[in-house]
Amino acid sequence: FLDNVAVGNEEWNPWEVDEKNELIASQQRYKANLKMIKNARSHLEQTSLKVQIWGKAAIGLYLWQHIFEGQLEPADVTAQWREGSQKAGKTYFSFITGPSVVPGYFSVEAENVVLVLNGREAAKIAYATQWLHYAQTLIQTRKIQRVAVVLLGNEQCNNEWIQPYLKRNGGFVNLLFVTYDYALVNEEDIFQWPLGVATYRNFPVVEPSWSMLRDPRPYLCNFLGTVYKNSSRETLLEILKQDEFNKLCWIAAREQWQPQETNESFKNYQDALLQSDLTLCPVGVNTECYRIYEACSSGSLPVVEDVMTPGDCGNSSVRHSAPLQLLKTMGAPFIFVKNWKELPAVLEKEKKMSLQEKTDRRKKLIEWYQNFRASMRLKFINTLENSFLSGDKG
Known part of the structure; x- marks a missing residue:
C-alpha cells in the first residue's frame, strides 16, 4: 500500500505545505521588519526638536508625571x-x-532646555538664579540654544526678579510658564501654568476606578487643613461646627501649617477626598491651592472660595476673570462661592441629590480634569515647538 502511494505520488512532499507556510511567514516577517525600519526612520525624521527638562522644583513632577503622564x-x-x-x-x-x-x-543632551524652578521665596529664588546663570553660561558657550522656564511663582505674584532674564527684556529665556494669576501673562511669551497637586508631598497620580465613580460616598464634604487666625477659614469652621454639618462632613482642622505630613495624616487626607462628594477649598495666601487639583483627581467636586487674595496677582491683558483665570477659562465645573455663608445652601442641595446625579457629576469632573491636563500638555508642546522651531524669532 505504501509503495503504491509512493509511486502514485512521486511529486508529493509531506513537508511542502510547511515550507510554503514558512516562506509566507518569512516574507511577512521581512515586510514587517521593513515597515518597522521605515517607521523608525520617519519617526526620527518627524522628531524635529530635542528638549531636555531639568526638574529642579517639585512642580516638575506635576508637569512630567501628571500632565505628560x-x-x-x-x-x-x-x-x-x-x-x-x-x-x-x-x-x-x-x-x-x-x-x-x-x-x-x-x-546636557539637547540644545533646548526647559528649566523647572521654584520662585516662591527668597531662598528658593537664590537657588533658581544659580540655575539661570548656569543656563546663561551654556548659551554663551553655545552648548544650548534656547531656554524655557516653568516657574512655581510667588503666591502674591512678586516675580519681578525673573523679568531681566526674559528675552523680551534683553535676557535669554524664550518662554515663561508661571503659576498663579500673574498680571504679566500675555499668551505670547508668558503663560499661566497650573499649580497642580502637591508632588512635594508625593501626592500620587490617581487612576480613576469603577468604585471611585460609582460608589456612594459617606461624607457630603471634607475640610482637612490649617485654620489661620482672622481668616475666612474661621467662618468656614463655624458653619461646619453646626450639628448637622458636623456629622455630614469630614472635618480635621489644625492651627499650624505642617509642610511635612505624617503618613497617617496624609492617608487620612487622601481618604477624605475619596470618601466625600465635595472638597471645600478656602483661600490661603493665594486662591489657587493644591487641594483643588487633588480633589479633581479623586472625583470630589471642589467648592472654591472665589475671592482675590492680597498681593500683586490679578487680571492680565489677555484674561479678566481673576482669581483662577486659567481654570475658569478652561471651563472648570466647580462650585464657586464668594462667602462661606453660602455653604449651608450648597450642602442642603447636596443632600437632595441622587447617587446617579452624583455619579454623573463625578464622571464629568474626572473627564474635565483629564481633558484639562491633556490641553495643558498640548499647549506646552505647541508653544515650545512654535517658539523653538522658528529659530531666534521666538
Missing part, C-alpha cells in the same frame, strides 16, 4: 537621580530630576 526610573521617590523620556508632537523630551542634578555635573 511620563514614567520615571527609578520609581523610588527618594532616589538621587530620576529620569524619563517620551516623544510628543514633533519633539523628543527627556526629563531629569533629583538632588544629583547639579549644574556642571550632568550631561
Whole structure:
C-alpha cells in the first residue's frame, strides 16, 4: 500500500505545505521588519526638536508625571537621580530630576532646555538664579540654544526678579510658564501654568476606578487643613461646627501649617477626598491651592472660595476673570462661592441629590480634569515647538 502511494505520488512532499507556510511567514516577517525600519526612520525624521527638562522644583513632577503622564526610573521617590523620556508632537523630551542634578555635573543632551524652578521665596529664588546663570553660561558657550522656564511663582505674584532674564527684556529665556494669576501673562511669551497637586508631598497620580465613580460616598464634604487666625477659614469652621454639618462632613482642622505630613495624616487626607462628594477649598495666601487639583483627581467636586487674595496677582491683558483665570477659562465645573455663608445652601442641595446625579457629576469632573491636563500638555508642546522651531524669532 505504501509503495503504491509512493509511486502514485512521486511529486508529493509531506513537508511542502510547511515550507510554503514558512516562506509566507518569512516574507511577512521581512515586510514587517521593513515597515518597522521605515517607521523608525520617519519617526526620527518627524522628531524635529530635542528638549531636555531639568526638574529642579517639585512642580516638575506635576508637569512630567501628571500632565505628560511620563514614567520615571527609578520609581523610588527618594532616589538621587530620576529620569524619563517620551516623544510628543514633533519633539523628543527627556526629563531629569533629583538632588544629583547639579549644574556642571550632568550631561546636557539637547540644545533646548526647559528649566523647572521654584520662585516662591527668597531662598528658593537664590537657588533658581544659580540655575539661570548656569543656563546663561551654556548659551554663551553655545552648548544650548534656547531656554524655557516653568516657574512655581510667588503666591502674591512678586516675580519681578525673573523679568531681566526674559528675552523680551534683553535676557535669554524664550518662554515663561508661571503659576498663579500673574498680571504679566500675555499668551505670547508668558503663560499661566497650573499649580497642580502637591508632588512635594508625593501626592500620587490617581487612576480613576469603577468604585471611585460609582460608589456612594459617606461624607457630603471634607475640610482637612490649617485654620489661620482672622481668616475666612474661621467662618468656614463655624458653619461646619453646626450639628448637622458636623456629622455630614469630614472635618480635621489644625492651627499650624505642617509642610511635612505624617503618613497617617496624609492617608487620612487622601481618604477624605475619596470618601466625600465635595472638597471645600478656602483661600490661603493665594486662591489657587493644591487641594483643588487633588480633589479633581479623586472625583470630589471642589467648592472654591472665589475671592482675590492680597498681593500683586490679578487680571492680565489677555484674561479678566481673576482669581483662577486659567481654570475658569478652561471651563472648570466647580462650585464657586464668594462667602462661606453660602455653604449651608450648597450642602442642603447636596443632600437632595441622587447617587446617579452624583455619579454623573463625578464622571464629568474626572473627564474635565483629564481633558484639562491633556490641553495643558498640548499647549506646552505647541508653544515650545512654535517658539523653538522658528529659530531666534521666538
